Amino acid sequence: MTYEAYLGYDRAQLLEKLQAKVSSKRLAHMLAVEETSKRLARQYGVDSEKAGLAGLLHDYAKECPDQVFLDIIDREGLDQDLKNWGNNVWHGLLGGYVIAAELGVTDQEILTSIARHTVGAAGMSQLDKIVYVADYIEPTRNFPGVEVARLLADQSLESAVAYETAKTIAYLTQKGLPIYPETLATYNAYCPYLPTDAY
């Protein structure tokens, strides 16, 4: 039964829980990331069930109120500086706490890939890279550069990670928005894989 090894219940029951947790638009995105994660996993020799579940769950905590994350930061004794950031950082980095508590997921590789899906990390596993990239290129995504990202993802996960991170940083500077330091660490670790003709 799909995902039962990780959940103790099956995918159909999980979908019911997801429908109760997030909007239908967000669920459609999560389902698309599930599919793209499975496809990339098969292409790159990664466990596709694990990748599919991580992709499906990656935005589970995206609609949680801020107070949920602020409480997690206190309860888990995390760096208080995290409170200066917002949902965009929290739903990824801290999403695993919500997912573990509410869905019973304990697999650390899955939880880590979800923690890293927004800001990445300097040394990502293949699974981490797959969820990070799938979130950016899934078929319903439509923004300048997404086609380049899709082409790069077919050639190398590292180049796709680099491109996605570079574009994200450039976008944030154009908007004058703060950049989480781990995003820079991701960029610096993967920028050597950025094709010079990607832009």
Add this chain to the structure above:
Amino acid sequence: MTYEAYLGYDRAQLLEKLQAKVSSKRLAHMLAVEETSKRLARQYGVDSEKAGLAGLLHDYAKECPDQVFLDIIDREGLDQDLKNWGNNVWHGLLGGYVIAAELGVTDQEILTSIARHTVGAAGMSQLDKIVYVADYIEPTRNFPGVEVARLLADQSLESAVAYETAKTIAYLTQKGLPIYPETLATYNAYCPYLPTDAY
């Protein structure tokens, strides 16, 4: 006598030393940063002699061989990670060691503003901001965005720091080049001052 309080000798003698140290093209840029730093200092109520000297000296170490900086890192017991960067970071962060040793400058505010002229810092003094911005907007500079930076510098040093740092980061991501973490700290500290219509 101009600069004698900081040097023990005067500006004419300093210019002879600079001519022997850097190319004529670089010296022209350093002289332009001297002038712009003095102008900004008068505008923002900062000691214009101090700003002029910091501006004039900011690139003093730019043509030093890499080994000079690698030796400084070892001799001063600095973070070995600095060795992974290059002249662009070193000539600023470590330039003060060369300037102190070869020119006899001991004023810490001047040396700090030179140390910060390339990567900035989260909490820059007015002098630091002036040298950082003057380096970007001096009259011989000619690149997309320099006119916006000049306009912003007339309105607020903080907005000019933010704009310059945002543009630098965006440029580096387009080239796939690594970004020094202190540059990100500068951006995150000053991005709230970035006018939303600056681009």
